Amino acid sequence: MKKILSLIAVSLLAVLSLSACNSNKEGAKKIETNKKILVAYFSWSGNTREAAKYIAERLGADMFEIVREKPYSTEYEPCTEEAKAEKEAGDRPAIKGKVENMAQYDVVIVAVPVWWYTAPMPVYTFLESYDFKGKTVIPFCTAYSGPSSTLDDIVKATPNSDHCDGICVVTQEQGGKDMDKKHDEIDKWLSDIGF
Numbered sequence: 001m002k003k004i005l006s007l008i009a010v011s012l013l014a015v016l017s018l019s020a021c022n023s024n025k026e027g028a029k030k031i032e033t034n035k036k037i038l039v040a041y042f043s044w045s046g047n048t049r050e051a052a053k054y055i056a057e058r059l060g061a062d063m064f065e066i067v068r069e070k071p072y073s074t075e076y077e078p079c080t081e082e083a084k085a086e087k088e089a090g091d092r093p094a095i096k097g098k099v100e101n102m103a104q105y106d107v108v109i110v111a112v113p114v115w116w117y118t119a120p121m122p123v124y125t126f127l128e129s130y131d132f133k134g135k136t137v138i139p140f141c142t143a144y145s146g147p148s149s150t151l152d153d154i155v156k157a158t159p160n161s162d163h164c165d166g167i168c169v170v171t172q173e174q175g176g177k178d179m180d181k182k183h184d185e186i187d188k189w190l191s192d193i194g195f
């Protein structure tokens with residue numbers, strides 16, 4: 001009897017732990033969710049900002065922009081050099097502001113551009129500033145060619161959380177110019193992870 005009860009308990013746990021990311025094939029236009037969601041994003045040229053705005057609108061989520069205290073150069077080449085040096089040094093640059101009452105959120109979507117095969121260093125400053133235990137962290141990125149280790153690195157930086165599969169939206173544009181062409185891809189992903 002004891003064995004049967006513990007088997008039932010284990011099965012229930014398995015079902016409950018899957019439910020954060022289960023598949024929803026209905027594809028409803030307005031997403032109803034009782035979860036409190038934060039979209040925390042970093043964006044330099046605007047692609048990730050536009051994607052983050054769209055995701056937040058669909059989910060009725062709050063947004064928080066991760067901004068390095070000392071701004072990066074607005075020129076592409078100098079910015080890439082700064083970012084490269086920062087990555088190679090493993091820096092955790094100071095960021096502006098704080099999320100008000102992080103404890104209220106069940107789900108945190110972390111949306112970033114790929115910078116030198118991973119997330120920009122201020123994103124790790126952000127991820128290391130809060131306790132994400134008991135929350136579901138969902139990685140998302142935009143990139144010129146692909147995610148490299150970015151999605152995995154966000155998962156690794158939040159070891160006490162549950163996770164759902166992320167996606168990488170690839171674009172050769174800057175400034176969020178073609179992000180409206182990516183809505184179907186984002187909708188499909190949201191549906192696949194249960195929203």
Ligand SMILES: Cc1cc2nc3c(=O)[nH]c(=O)nc-3n(C[C@H](O)[C@H](O)[C@H](O)COP(=O)(O)O)c2cc1C
Nearest residue numbers: 043044045046047048113114116117143144145146
């Ligand atoms: C500093 C820097 C490094 C980048 N490194 C990569 C990279 O390693 N792989 C990649 O596919 N794209 C890379 N890109 C391109 C960006 O990931 C891509 O343009 C992204 O959509 C920009 O997002 P944003 O407009 O929100 O800043 C890099 C861009 C910058 C500025």
